[in-house]
Amino acid sequence: MNRQPKALIYLTILSVILFLGALAMVFLYAPLEVVMNYVQKVFYFHISNAWVGMLGFVAAAVAGVIYLITRELKWDIVEMAAVEISTVFFLIAIISGSIWAKPTWGTYWLWDARLTTATILEMIYLSYFLLRQGIEDQERRARFGAVYTLIGAVSVPVTFLSIRIWQTIHPVVIGGGSSAQDSFGMTSPMLLTMLFCLFTFSVIFATLLWYRVRLGNLAEQVEQLKQKITQ
Amino acid sequence: MEKNPKVANPNLKAIGAIVWKDLVAELRSRELISAMLVFSLLVILIFNFAIELQPNLRAAITPGVLWVTFAFAGTLGLNRSMAVEKDRGCLDGLLLAPVDRSAIYFGKALSNLAFMLIVIMIVLPVYSVLYNINTFQPGLLLVILLGSIGYIAVGTLLSSMAVQTRTRDVLLPVLLFPVIVPVLLAAVKASSGFLLNLPMNEIWPWINILIAYDVIFIAIAFMVFDFIVEE
Numbered sequence: 001m002n003r004q005p006k007a008l009i010y011l012t013i014l015s016v017i018l019f020l021g022a023l024a025m026v027f028l029y030a031p032l033e034v035v036m037n038y039v040q041k042v043f044y045f046h047i048s049n050a051w052v053g054m055l056g057f058v059a060a061a062v063a064g065v066i067y068l069i070t071r072e073l074k075w076d077i078v079e080m081a082a083v084e085i086s087t088v089f090f091l092i093a094i095i096s097g098s099i100w101a102k103p104t105w106g107t108y109w110l111w112d113a114r115l116t117t118a119t120i121l122e123m124i125y126l127s128y129f130l131l132r133q134g135i136e137d138q139e140r141r142a143r144f145g146a147v148y149t150l151i152g153a154v155s156v157p158v159t160f161l162s163i164r165i166w167q168t169i170h171p172v173v174i175g176g177g178s179s180a181q182d183s184f185g186m187t188s189p190m191l192l193t194m195l196f197c198l199f200t201f202s203v204i205f206a207t208l209l210w211y212r213v214r215l216g217n218l219a220e221q222v223e224q225l226k227q228k229i230t231q
Numbered sequence: 232m233e234k235n236p237k238v239a240n241p242n243l244k245a246i247g248a249i250v251w252k253d254l255v256a257e258l259r260s261r262e263l264i265s266a267m268l269v270f271s272l273l274v275i276l277i278f279n280f281a282i283e284l285q286p287n288l289r290a291a292i293t294p295g296v297l298w299v300t301f302a303f304a305g306t307l308g309l310n311r312s313m314a315v316e317k318d319r320g321c322l323d324g325l326l327l328a329p330v331d332r333s334a335i336y337f338g339k340a341l342s343n344l345a346f347m348l349i350v351i352m353i354v355l356p357v358y359s360v361l362y363n364i365n366t367f368q369p370g371l372l373l374v375i376l377l378g379s380i381g382y383i384a385v386g387t388l389l390s391s392m393a394v395q396t397r398t399r400d401v402l403l404p405v406l407l408f409p410v411i412v413p414v415l416l417a418a419v420k421a422s423s424g425f426l427l428n429l430p431m432n433e434i435w436p437w438i439n440i441l442i443a444y445d446v447i448f449i450a451i452a453f454m455v456f457d458f459i460v461e462e
């Protein structure tokens with residue numbers, strides 16, 4: 001049947017090269033941070049993972065809205081793919097953030113606005129999968145999924161805002177608190193490394209999304225073939 | 232039937248009819264409110280043992296206890312109110328009626344809101360007596376109204392989604408809780424502001440968040456409800 005498109009193969013190779021380049025930049029090019037030392041290196045991939053998580057989140061919401069307007073199943077597949085990918089990347093971002101937080105803040109977890117919002121977003125994604133699992137009818141599953149991503153997309157910024165207000169009113173428990181992340185000054189090699197990592201992970205996101213959408217389309221074809229046989 | 236034939240707008244009439252139908256049905260069966268009420272009192276009872284509501288901590292913990300209770304009891308009511316429509320095919324009947332679909336949403340939302348407020352209005356005095364706290368403050372009542380509106384606006388939408396899935400009863404809280412975090416956070420904070428007599432400038436941000444959330448989600452529900460009940 002349809003083989004892997006050439007462009008996808010090239011994109012995969014590009015992703016691998018970029019990823020190795022990003023690793024090299026993080027460990028060889030970017031200077032050591034004075035206070036945090038090697039721990040700060042987590043930051044580059046942490047922020048890239050979080051970035052991809054947000055990218056997938058926005059992509060899912062947009063695909064959901066397009067699905068509701070056009071009712072073409074391919075947009076549901078894009079939405080599902082984006083949610084799946086950003087669930088994984090957000091989980092990595094949360095875990096790597098905790099690894100960074102332990103030596104820096106002295107604790108794995110703070111109820112910081114970003115951390116908490118990321119966790120709630122992760123919970124919304126898990127609920128999204130549970131919702132889809134509970135519906136057999138394909139068209140209804142796509143419709144409800146799209147509505148739920150839309151609701152999630154609107155509620156997450158409000159959540160972030162309200163936790164921010166909570167933070168500013170609420171006294172910060174452990175010294176530094178949420179401002180610690182912004183407190184180290186970035187030198188230009190650091191900034192360059194960070195931007196390169198962001199770019200790399202965006203390419204990886206696009207590659208994975210393409211694979212996942214292809215998988216979704218193939219699964220859809222298999223489903224149709226199955227139906228043909230049974231009829 | 233609706234008693235006032237002078238209402239010109241057919242949608243308002245339809246909303247009124249649905250609210251009226253729900254209230255009359257509830258008045259005859261008393262299923263929903265009694266279940267919510269008994270459940271709420273049990274939750275408070277459990278809290279009493281779980282976190283020992285000592286006099287010096289009460290004012291600080293009360294808003295949290297109350298809102299957790301309302302949120303849990305609310306899912307019972309929302310589930311039941313939609314399941315009744317779905318089980319006996321009443322929802323299909325409602326959908327066949329020649330009125331705008333959003334009228335059905337607003338009708339159900341208003342009756343859900345009425346049930347929730349009735350339960351709250353019974354639970355509050357009981358709580359006041361049990362724990363010797365004055366909960367009858369206009370500010371607190373305003374917060375409860377705004378919080379309930381936000382909760383019900385999203386809850387009605389998601390419960391009409393949840394009843395159409397295989398896992399229905401289990402699904403509603405899972406879908407609902409991650410997206411109503413801002414409501415719960417703001418409601419708890421504003422309530423404790425009033426109970427602890429904090430200055431108004433610390434309470435206003437929370438009330439603003441509640442109002443913003445209510446407006447945003449009523450508008451969203453109005454836009455997407457059609458997608459949930461079509462077919």
